[in-house]
Amino acid sequence: MQNLSPRHVKTEESLRLGVVSGWYSTKASGTFVSGPHDSEADCLRKIAEIDPPPPKDTKAKRAA
Numbered sequence: 001m002q003n004l005s006p007r008h009v010k011t012e013e014s015l016r017l018g019v020v021s022g023w024y025s026t027k028a029s030g031t032f033v034s035g036p037h038d039s040e041a042d043c044l045r046k047i048a049e050i051d052p053p054p055p056k057d058t059k060a061k062r063a064a
Helices: 011-017 040-050 058-063
Strands: 005-009 022-026 032-037
Touching: 005 011, 005 040, 022 040, 032 040
Parallel strands: none
Antiparallel strands: 005 022, 022 032
């Protein structure tokens, strides 16, 4: 699990960083993982694809 989050990079910052303005998925360290995406929703979909939530533990529920 990478704990990715969406981040919007505006035009001014994109020029400084040398990237295209848009939404990026980032690690906690600030490292870009994917992007740019057209919208926050697109970015969140990519995050779910890259870093899916952990599966539910169905064995624990059956034992309870």
